[in-house]
Amino acid sequence: MIPFELAEPKSLAEAVKLLDPDDGLVRPIAGGTALMLMMKAGVFRPKRLVSLSKIEERYSAIAADKDGLRIGAMTTLSALEQSAEVKKHAPVITRTLRTLSNVRVRNVATVGGALAHADPHMDLPPVLIALGASVTVAGPRGERTLLVEDLLSGYYETVLEKNELIAHVSVPSQGRRRASYLKVTSGSADDWPALGIAVALDGDNGAVKSARAPQPPKPCG
């Protein structure tokens, strides 16, 4: 492996400053489960990694109110899976996480990382899109909020600037909506989804009032 610099800022603001808006070889790293695969495969050779593991604890916390959940981007998938608040407000997330990879990955992979990596075959993004979740993004000019479906712009690509970081994810409470996620894998049940479909339905007296599901990707070229 080619040597690289590892920075470990103590705050999100400091992390943003350590990123380079013009250099793709400087990247943030959260749980590192995906990025390390790319590095080991030799398709990404960073100049500097900015680790987010030591930033403020509030970015690893889950808070809930009557409207829904506010999930810090550094929250691990295990913490999300085991959270009573998540189970109460968005049980579809709890169910999805049970077959999202294995517990070793879930113990370190983060919610923000799963979104920022923008791998086309991930379990969580379609579920968050179906629920109408949004992300708050921190950058040098402050914060901005956008829907998860507007965050993803292509295969492994997002609309994030190179010096922007996901700070937290807001998930509206499922409330009376019923939501489900179904995935098809080419291996075991907890493998990468070859196909993953999420839908959230709002019903009334046995009739569907509204449905929300991720749109298929736009045709290329």
Next chain:
Amino acid sequence: MNVSGQFTVPAPREVVFNTIRDPRTFVSLVDGVTNLQEIDPTHFTATFETKVAYMKFKFNVAVEVTRIEAPGEIEARIEGTPLGIIGRLTATTRTSLRESGSDTMVDYSVDATLAGKLGSIGQPVLRSKAKDMEKQFAEKLRATFAPEAVR
């Protein structure tokens, strides 16, 4: 995985065929291809480098032209060995040129397989990249014949 498409070039079929058939011209139309070596008139090697988001892929590529029927058909077999990552890219390509008035309609079809770790990066990514490359190739080919007005 099959990737196919078509595009129109503002030039007669014979001219387009000779342009595509010439390996040096062909390479100049594809972004990221360097070190072209002609082994014999139907066998070539080259280096191909491309990016997907923040990842960079580099291949040693061997091309064998398996069928030529001037001025309408070219078939080739491509084998790519990635550098720094275990895997293999194998592809067969078929290109047909049809007259469309004074223009030429280019139809292409690529059957590709990815093996090893390269395959785990995902065929959808390759499909997306192939479409990007088609767009760039078509624009450059059109520009070759109409440099003042790329359509």
